[in-house]
Structure formats: C-alpha cells, structure tokens
Amino acid sequence: MTDPAAALAHCLRRDRGRILAALIARVQDFQLAEDALQDACVSALIHWGRAGPPHRPEPWLIRAAFRKAIDRLRGAARDSRQTAALSQLARDEAADDPASIPDERLRLIFTCCHPALEEKSRCALTLRIVCSLTTAEIAAAFLDTEPTMGQRISRAKARIAALNLRFDLPDPADWPERLCSVLTVIYLIFTTGHTQSNTTLCQEAIFLARLLQDLLPNDPETQACLALMLFAHARAAARAPNGQTIPPEAQDRSLWNANEITEALTLLNAAISQSRPGPMQLKAAIAAAHILPSSPDWPQIEALYARLLELEPTPVVALNHAVALAETGQAAQALRLLEALAEPLASYQPYHAALAHLLALTANHPAAHAAYTRAIALAENLADAAFLAERRKNLLDAQAVSKITPET
Template sequence: MTTAPGPASAIGVSRELDRVMRADRGRLLAILAAGLRDLALAEEVLQEAAVSALAHWGRSGLPSQPAGWLLKVARRKAIDRLRGAARDGRKAAALAGLAEDEAAPEPEAIPDERLRLIFACCHPALEPKSRVALTLRTVCGLTTPEIARAFLDAEPTMGQRISRAKAKIAAAGIPFSVPDAEHWPARLGTVLTSIYLIFTTGYVAGPGEPRDLCLEAEYLVRLIDGLRPGDAEVEGALAMMLLTAARRAARIGQDGASLPPGEQDRSLWDEGRIAEGRAILARAVARRMPGPFQIKAAIADCQMAEAGPDWPQIAALYGALWRHEPTPVVRLNGAVALAEAGDPARGLEIVEALAPELRDYQPWHAARAALLVMTGARQAAALAYRRAIADAPTVADALFLQRRLDALNAVQSGGRSGRRKESP
C-alpha cells in the first residue's frame, strides 16, 4: 500500500476516490463478498474503507494502487468486525481466510470476479425480481431509486427487497462462485436478464454517463459466453446487445431529441458491431433452440432492415416473444408493431386494454399517443403526449415527444383554420 509522497488536495482526493469507486466498486465488492460470505458486511467495510481513504490520502498522498489500498483496508476492517464473533463457525472460517488474504503480497491488479457475485445474486433461492435488483445494486452500483424506477416500485419497497435478499444470501450460506455446468440452466436466464437490464439502463442514459453500462454488460456476456460456449441464448443476448449498441451514436439527433431506428442517420451506425451481431445471431438460430434473447436480437436486426423497420416481421417476433415472456411490456411493444404493420385500430385496442397494468408506465402513454394519432383521435392523442412528456425519463425523450405533439398541434391548427375559411 505504498503511497505517493506528500499530501493531496481534498478536491483531488475526492475526485480520485469517486473515480475508483465508480470503476472498481463491483470488482472490490465481489472479492470481499466471496471471502466474507456476507454481502451486506462486504458493502459496509468497503464503504468504511472509502471513508478512511478521504482522510489518509489527504495526509499521505494518493496510493500507487488506489483499488488495492481500498481492498486491503476493507479486509482489515472486516477482520476487526469478525474477531468478536469468531465463535460462529462460518465467521471463523471467513476470518481465517481474510487473515490469509490480508497477509498476502499486494497484487499488481485486482482480479475481476464479478461473475461470481452475479451468480450469487441470481441464486434460485431468491425471488426473481430480487435477483435482478440485487445484481444491479451490487455489480453495477445503481442506486436504490434508480432500480425502483426501473421496476415501477416505490423506493422504500425496493430498499426492503434488496436488504432482504442480502440477508437471505448470508443466512442460507449461498456460495459466491460460478456454478458447475449442471446448475447453469436454473440460473442462466436470470443472469442474462440482469445483464440485459444493465445494458438497457446504460443505453437509455446515453454515452455521457461516467460509466458505460452498455460496454460493461457486453463484457459480462462475453465472459459468460467464454465459460459456456455454444449456448444459443447467451449468443442471442450478446447479438442483441451488439445490434442495439451499434445504433447508439445515432440515437440522439442534432436537436437533442431521441430518434427511433427508422429516423436515424444510418451512416452513424457501427457496421463492425452490426456484422458481428448478425453473425452471432445466425450461429445461435442455427442451433435450433429458440429463446427470448434470440428473439430480441432478431427484433433489433429487423429494426435495422435496409428499407426501414420490417414491421410485419417485428410484430410476428413479438408474438413469439410473448410465448416466452407473457408480460404487459411485451404486449405493449407488440401492439405498436402491429399498428405500424398496418392495423392501428387493433394495436390501440390492445394498448387500451393494458391500462390497468401500465397506466403509470411512461412508455404506455407515449405508445398510446402515437396510436391515437394513427387512428385519428387527435385531441386524446395530445393529452396522452402531454402526460408522456411530463413523465419522460430523459430530456432527449421529452424533446422527441414534444416534436410529435408540436406536429400534431400544427395539423389541428391547420384543420381549424381551413374550416373557418370555408364558413360563410
């Protein structure tokens, strides 16, 4: 834990600590949790180490390996915590392991053991929603409010869910390890869903965020693909991420508004990612073991068809996805595709029927507004657009919807003006 000579400014220390915690928190937490076998305790001692760093680095200068410094100090704090509870056999074993790790030479680099943490968080003993939420909290460091918004839950409810999941991991002695091959099927679906949510969170946030969650999710799927080669669903998840991420540079227009694939500047798409994604998808489909992630990858591919989105095929694919994931959101997306494919009345009928489940879900209002326009219900569409704009998750999405509302208002104004001219 050698440090650079001389004190460091408080601002400089705070910035470096923030950078390290953003970049390495997941890796540090994975190592600590594996040794402690207690996720909540691992988070506590890592936070205590971060607090110590603010004072120590300010006095002695920044360490040459900040992440290694935090790991070593966190282990020492965990040892202090466990010494008083050494009569507990499991804690005694953790204490012995920590003491051995703490005495070992400082590594040149912190190993990446996040996959172990993901599999622990996605253990079948945990309720599915808790598995995904806990993975987002621990591996990627998303805040409880961010996760609550993703699940349409109240923040206190989500906080309690995450706390209960941590406690269950500790009480049940769930191992922090990558399972043997025979245990993969029971865990892989939730693991991929967790990583998929990490990806979508990063995609919606855009490239200006401090951490690129899209790249982090892609890295984790590639890691799984290396551990389980030849799995069609892992390949499907990777293909879906590559094809979707290929459009990131074109997702926001010059006016700052988000753009759907059919309105994007295709010259900004990443052709290398598109080619790799399509090749991986073709390989997955050839295995003849269809699954939801392969279907999602196929939908992403159809969005990028040369002549524009292939809506009839997209609608058919959402029908297939519904058989795997019969959720209101899949039903909503399928209704939009159906409308775009030429049956807006039926699409709107489906969307309206989803009101009891999705009336607090912002994309439902945006989709409903678009379909109301397509069916000629302009006044109702304007109201729906205003609600969707008010609840838009990003400024870019709000600007896109405002453009649609402005265009609708212009049409309505023109119509009213024309009728006045025709009046006697």
C-alpha cells in the same frame, strides 16, 4: 493535489462492484463485506487527505477493504467458515498487487440469481451489489417505488443469509435453471446504462456477457444476449446525438460501429443455427430486423414480438408488440391492445408516447392531445419533451385546418 473525495468517488463508480464481489466471495456475508468497504472508504478519505490519492487507487482500496474485513472478523465470534475467510483475506491482502485477484462478479451474479430468491429480487440485488446502482435507479428500471424496492433488496440479502447460500458458481446440472435469470440481470444492467447514456454500465454488461460466454461458449441464449447488447451499443453514437432519441431507421448509419454489428450478426446466426429458440434470441432477432439496409421488417418484427409475448407476457413486451402491429397498418387493433395496458403502464413514458401516436393515427385528436401531454410530463430529457411537444402542436394545427376546410 487531486481532491480525495472526487478520487474516491471515481474509483467507486468504476470498481466498487468488483471490490465488493471480491469481499463477499471471501467472507460469505453481504453486510460484512459492505461494512468493510465502507470502513475502507473512510480510511481512504483520511489517508488520501493527508498525502493525496495514490497513483492506483483501486489496489489501495482493495487492500484496505480486506484489512477492514479482517479486523471485523477478528473482533467477532467466529465459526470455521469465518476462520477460513480470515486466512484467505490475509493471503490476498498480502499479495504484491491486490488488483490482480480474479474478478468475482460473475460468481456473485449467480449467487444473487439463486432459485431461492424471487425473480425480481434476483435482478434488483445484483444491480445493487455488483453494479452499485442506487435503489431509486433500480426501482425505476422495474417500474416500482423506491421504498418497495429497498425492502425487496433487504429481504433478498436476509434470505441469502438465512439459507446460508454459498457464493459459488452452480454445478453444471443447475446451469439451465439459473442461466435465464443471470442473462436477464446482465441485460438489465445494459438497458439501464443504455437508457441513461451510461457508457460504463453498458461496457460492464458486455464484459460480463463475454465472461459468461467463455464459461458457456456454445449456449445460444448467452450468444444472443451478447448479440442483443452489441446491436444496441453499435448504434449508441447515433441514438441521441442532440439529446433527442432517434429510432434506428432514422439514425445516421455512418455513426454506427460496423464491427460490433458484424460481431452481433455472427453471434445471432450461431445461436439460431442450434435450433434451441429462447427469449434472448427473439430479442436479438428483433434488433437485427430493425437495422436492415432498406427499412425495418415490421411484419417480421410483429411476429417475433408475438412469439416473445408468449414466453415473456409482460406489459412492456405487450406494448412493443402493439407498436409493431400498428406499423404493419393495423393501428385500430394496436390501439385496443394499448388500452388494455393503461393501468400497469400508467407511469411508463413510452406507453403514453405510443398511445398518443396511435390516437392521432385514428383521428382521436382530443385523446391524443391528452396522451402527448402526459408523455411530455414523463419525458426524461428536454429534447424528447420538445420533440413530443412539436408533435402535439402539429396535431393542433391539423385540427385547426380540418375545421376551416369546407366539406366537399
């Protein structure tokens, strides 16, 4: 018999966001929905422990969660909105196949991205509720501490409740205001999965982007967001085949998904042809410039990052701009730009790896050695740490050779 706890964990990893979105759309309350799903999970462990997990766990869990939400609503003083929620839950709970109810995640993302919430809170809340990322994972994605991020998520939920915000798609007139945050959330879901080699998260982000494109088929930023993710997803098999991250120009192109790259290029060209540039189009163009047949177009990449920095003046974008500038032969100028980012990126591993590389290029070996040591300490996997350690060793070997070579 399959372990009930393992079966439940698998179901939640795959379907928690969808089930929670369905609950929230009906009860209009984050906490009530989360409590009902938790109650359903407890029931699942009890019932599945007796008879084994059902053949299709998701419909079972959806129906159980709807029933638990009904029980909680019946046990509380209700207003007209909760009475309507009870009726809707009862109808959906009695459906022949609860798994066939519409996917509400995109609707929920727009609610989480409401302008009444601060931008970082919009992203964090959506990642927590829709995609079930832990608070620690979200904090890492935002370069924040876990307690601070936990407080941010709690405040966002409280603000939605206090403002009595509806869990609906915005009116057409409000879409431009909300779209940028929604795309940022979807892309952050993807990058979190991409960084962690979490295929499920990456595929979910692409699915959500396709849903959004269905709603806005001619929006250039939506097209570019999907293109950007497809460029990266197409190279997933070649990115770290042995655990060590490999840059696009050094990857085995036979491992790339040609169909996804073709689709991404088609989407990007369609977006650019509309002459309405935005940050997602710039990021997608940068990704395209990295995978040219011969080699990356570094002057073009540097120019694109410079423009992106005007639209998104963040430390990470500034770091990428500096790296691209160094690749054009301007290492000294790039190093000056990196030094200005020391404080905001003090715990960001790619910053220290890039700093070490540029310090080595400018022959500042002692500082490069220290930067490599810091980058190694912050590396997320042993393969990347070993790669950086080899570079640090080569740096020491180069120093030793320079000391014994007589001057001419």
